[in-house]
Amino acid sequence: MANMTATQLDTSLPLSTLRHTAAHLLAHAVKDLFPETLVTIGPATDQGFYYDFERSTAFTPADLELLEARISELIKANLPVSRESISREAAIERFRNLGETYKVEIISAIPAESEITLYSVGGFTDLCRGPHVERSGQIGAVKLLSLAGAYWRGDEKNPMLQRIYGTAFATQEELDAHLHHLEEAAKRDHRKLGRELDLFSIEEDAGGGLVFWHPRGALVRNLIENFIREGLQERGYDPVLTPHVVSEQLYETSGHLENFSHGMFGPVEVEGQRFRLKPMNCPGHILIYRGALRSYRDLPVRYSEFGTVYRFERSGTLHGLTRVRGFTQDDAHLFCTPEQLQAEFESTVDEALRMMQAFGFSDFEYFLSTREHRGETDPIAEAAIRNALESRNLAYKIDEGGGAFYGPKLDINLRDAIGRPWQLGTVQVDFVLPERFDLSYRGADGAQHRPVMIHRALAGSMERFFGVLLEHYGGNFPTWLAPIQVVVLPISEHQADYAQNVSAELLKAGFRVELDGSNEKLGYKIRHWKTQKVPFIVVLGKSEVEAQTISVNARGVDEKRTPQSVASFIDELRANVTQRRN
RNA sequence: GCCGACGUAACUCAGUUGGUAGAGUAACGGUUUUGUAAACCGUCAGUCGCCGGUUCGAGUCCGGCCGUCGGCUCCA
Known part of the structure; x- marks a missing residue:
């Protein structure tokens, strides 16, 4: 009652x-x-x-x-x-x-x-x-x-x-x-899945927060990077590569030493000169921009790099792949005229959303993070961010003082399996570093002008993105990302030759195939590869050899399929992969 | 870094009041020739995180360090 x-x-x-x-x-x-x-x-x-x-x-x-x-x-x-x-x-x-x-x-x-x-x-x-x-x-x-x-x-x-x-x-x-x-x-915790699926490890002997990518994890990461590269190329980005260790002088000029030293590894001394592990890629990209005279006709200049950076994080804060000390950003820096700022910023936001959606993410949180010490250019920078969000009807929150030292930023957050929020992508507007490095371009009026910079990382860090993605999929990578796409299982030794042929055909068609000819019963092999979360299992027994067919077991599908030809399976796989089905 | 918990075989974990370490899985060898989520037998497997102390004796008790986990704080 x-x-x-x-x-x-x-x-x-x-x-x-x-x-x-x-x-x-x-x-x-x-x-x-x-x-x-x-x-x-x-x-x-x-x-x-x-x-x-x-x-x-x-x-x-x-x-x-x-x-x-x-x-x-x-x-x-x-x-x-x-x-x-x-x-x-x-x-x-x-x-x-x-x-x-x-x-x-x-x-x-x-x-x-x-x-x-x-x-x-x-x-x-x-x-x-x-x-x-x-x-x-x-x-x-x-x-x-x-x-x-x-x-x-x-x-x-x-x-x-x-x-x-x-x-x-x-x-x-x-x-x-x-x-x-x-x-x-907890079952889809990326640290657990990373071990079970043999994707990566963090080695006590090497130190916390430093990631070792195992073959399968490295493969998936490369696939993700390749996908991101395609998008960058379509959008007119030029890949660059910059050193991991550079003179400390560079970070004095950039202001990192002054504003970000708490996040940097200590100096390394070589021949009396102090060097630092790079905590951010921007100063390096700026040097490339500054190395030549730039005309307004060249702008926007867009430099992209999967840039590995090292940041000091206190030991107690380290967490699997999502909080590490060495990580690779899908970083890029755009140098543009003030007039180009809004359009460039907006297209970057669109690219970020397009990319996230390709991985099946849809539930984001947006933050406009303002600078702790706002300057006269901040209203312009913040307006670019606000306009982009509002014109796309994206609700956002303000993170007062959460911005980078050189400018305000738009942060895109996602939650992991147990609801912990993680910052992934970020798009930032910067009037400060162009000033500090005295960047310029020749305008149509013949005068020297100051470019504006946009810093952007869409996945954020490959490590964190991979970790969140792993949890998001629960280890069931879609076929286009799966480290092993197909496993071929002969039921007995009598199908060994046929299994060899089938797997060769699939390999030739460009798929990642494993042939399991081990001396185990079918049920055991099925179970083993199911726990490895392989999307397709091909079973070959006596009847398949006779009919020259294959029996396909698809992940997540219980009904038994009728046997089919290798060719039709290849067509199916191809469609699955090119459409990047999630 | 701080607070708390934890650290035993490759993985998951047992191990009484201190008496000298065990299971399952995996791996390896053999038997079996297998029809859609675990065949059977056998073998190997550990500097009990590291260093020091107490004790006749330490996985077990004490101290220090390292690491992991849950948070605080900070960020990609």
Whole structure:
């Protein structure tokens, strides 16, 4: 009966409200079980909620179970949630008396005109803006998920707090579904798939964040790069190649040393001269541009490079392929006249979308990241970005101060298997580096003018893109990208010659074929190659040899196909690959 | 870097209160000649992340370092 009511209410209830209350229940439980703990903040997130605590002893996984049990009791008790408005002085007084110093600090930071509210549930009262559900019973199910450290106010100069992550839903069924989803997502973790499919590795002996591409992974990456190259060629980009180590002087001129040194590897000294591993490709491309006189007739100049860069990342931040210390950008720099800026920027955005769609991505988030210290050219640069987004009806968010040091940028983000967002493509407008390097072109008026630069990487980094792509496909690369497209399985030794012929024919037709003549039963081989996620398995037994046909088993298709000719299968494969079917 | 957890065979993992390391998979050899997701038998396989300490004795306890994982922070 009570459940009915709760369910009815919940359908109109934002999940975030419910989770916010769940966070309060967590704090309630923590104060019950570990009264010496200080509370700080506990918001809802898009996956659940967390609450940050200060306590000298670390919480243990066993503590989470106790807390979860306590929370369940609080939910069962169906406690009312009450709201109370209070004066600033009374609020400070109250939390000071409780010794809740973090809360006092929060109150002091609340703007003078804002109302200060307290929310109480059971025996626990928290400073909170709300809103909350009316009764604790409206939270159907809570699960505490993990423990983590988090700096107070996200600043590493501040004390480290203990964060407890959890999630909550209106019903147990929804929670179970969510937990199931997390399990499924973990199965497509690119680090796991990378090992299982033998695509890449990160070697302890070589250092974290440095990727070793194994033959199959390198093959797929090359296919992706070739696809990107085709698009670049169509759009008038000229490939260039630049050194991985250059004189530090170059980065002094570019401003990287001043603005980006935190992201650079330290200097290497050779014959008394300091060199640096390149953290970005732009200065190199600029040198090529600057090496000759340029006319407005030459513009836009478009230089592209799969440029490998090295950036210092703190050890704790490294993550598979998606956060590394050495990576290759599908980078390009356009040098254009101010008049050309808008059109060039827009066509770059179109190219980015076209490319992402070719890989079956459609769910992006766009960010306009402005510079931390805006200059007089920023409004022009930002306008180019805004116009491009708005004319394409793309909703975007502003990331204040998130831009590069040389200009604002458009960032295109995607989420990985478990919902973590990753920045992939980026298109940036730059008036600063042309100035720093004193770039010019001769205009129609005979005078020297300053070009504008566009920096762009569409996949972003090949490593991260590959990692996200791997999760996106769950390891089931479409045929055009699959490292092995077809496996030929003779049922017994008697079909060995025929299998040899069939695989030779497929190889000759240009496909990536593996012949498995191992001494195993068919079922075993099928299973083996299915787990390797090969798109097509060709089975050859006695009847196929007699009829000169092949039996094709396509990935994801359960029905048994009627045997067909090799020629018809080749046609099918060809169509599949040229259309880049996903 | 910081907080927490973890590190045992190529992979996934067992290993009681300290007594000298085990399973499944893979690999290799053999038997079998196989019809759509795991045939059978056998063999090999580990400096228990590294260094140091406690102890008669350390995978197990303690300290330091390295790495991985979950986060914080930052970015492609």
